Amino acid sequence: MSSAPNIERLYDDHAAALFAFLLNLLRNDADTQDVMQELFVRLARRPALLDDVRDERGFLLRLGHNLAIDLMRRRSTRDRNYDQLAREPMALFAKSADPDEQMFREKLAEALGELPPDQRAVVHLKLWEKLTFEAIAGTLGISLNTAASRYRYGLDKLRERLRPIYDEIQ
Amino acid sequence: MNSEFENHMQRQPMRDVPPQWRARIMAAAQPKPAPWREWLWPCPQAWAALGAAWVVICVLHFTTPDEPRLAGNSHSETPQTFAILQEQTVIMAQLLGSIDGDEQPAALPVGPKPRSEMARRQLFG
Numbered sequence: 001m002s003s004a005p006n007i008e009r010l011y012d013d014h015a016a017a018l019f020a021f022l023l024n025l026l027r028n029d030a031d032t033q034d035v036m037q038e039l040f041v042r043l044a045r046r047p048a049l050l051d052d053v054r055d056e057r058g059f060l061l062r063l064g065h066n067l068a069i070d071l072m073r074r075r076s077t078r079d080r081n082y083d084q085l086a087r088e089p090m091a092l093f094a095k096s097a098d099p100d101e102q103m104f105r106e107k108l109a110e111a112l113g114e115l116p117p118d119q120r121a122v123v124h125l126k127l128w129e130k131l132t133f134e135a136i137a138g139t140l141g142i143s144l145n146t147a148a149s150r151y152r153y154g155l156d157k158l159r160e161r162l163r164p165i166y167d168e169i170q
Numbered sequence: 171m172n173s174e175f176e177n178h179m180q181r182q183p184m185r186d187v188p189p190q191w192r193a194r195i196m197a198a199a200q201p202k203p204a205p206w207r208e209w210l211w212p213c214p215q216a217w218a219a220l221g222a223a224w225v226v227i228c229v230l231h232f233t234t235p236d237e238p239r240l241a242g243n244s245h246s247e248t249p250q251t252f253a254i255l256q257e258q259t260v261i262m263a264q265l266l267g268s269i270d271g272d273e274q275p276a277a278l279p280v281g282p283k284p285r286s287e288m289a290r291r292q293l294f295g
Binding site for chain 1: 175176178179180182183184185186187188191192194195196198199200201
């Protein structure tokens with residue numbers, strides 16, 4: 001497997017999904033870029049990592065998730081409190097011309113930030129990557145039941161938090 | 171089966187990757203030359219010349235004998251030179267003595283006498 005053109009192809013195919021997932025997890029542009037760069041550097045140095053991979057997207061999401069968790073652990077013991085950072089307002093979604101939709105997106109970003117990272121990761125993969133619970137379990141290295149329960153808990157919290165605004169704009 | 175609420179959330183598009191990230195990440199992912207090559211890269215000719223100079227120095231160092239030839243010769247000639255010098259000094263003293271009159275040339279110091287002889291003279295007169 002040749003490295004350079006493959007890395008470019010991998011980036012073009014999967015960067016958007018990785019970016020959204022990592023940004024939702026890390027809640028910070030600089031850290032998201034660091035993790036994405038680390039991920040592609042690793043793939044460039046060891047192209048054989050992808051040799052037996054059937055589901056590239058799933059593999060890259062798992063690698064990105066592991067790198068993000070490592071970064072959060074390192075930083076949380078040093079200079080950043082990720083729970084606090086996750087609650088800060090940040091642009092997770094594209095801007096909308098419709099003010100109601102824009103407000104919903106901002107509130108949704110806030111509500112996602114209030115979820116524990118484990119639940120946030122499952123909710124993200126289910127809603128925006130449209131993965132099955134089985135695929136989510138494989139990606140995050142958890143059991144099927146854990147994936148399903150984390151999604152249920154996360155969704156209940158989002159529903160509770162966003163119901164008023166959701167009902168308002170409907 | 172997703173609820174309407176889930177579907178509504180699902181329809182919210184995430185932000186796009188900042189376009190400038192691609193170039194940065196691809197540049198970082200490019201294979202880099204070995205560190206020693208990077209270090210030498212600014213002026214490889216200068217480093218090559220320095221290396222060649224060291225090779226020449228080493229070759230010269232290992233092919234020349236340990237003791238310089240001149241030093242060895244001068245060391246072996248020292249007693250002869252000293253004798254010649256002493257003889258010339260005596261001749262010069264005789265010449266000077268003949269000009270000045272009957273003055274005998276002073277005995278030239280040949281060098282410090284051994285301490286053992288001095289000690290014997292002091293003891294036995």
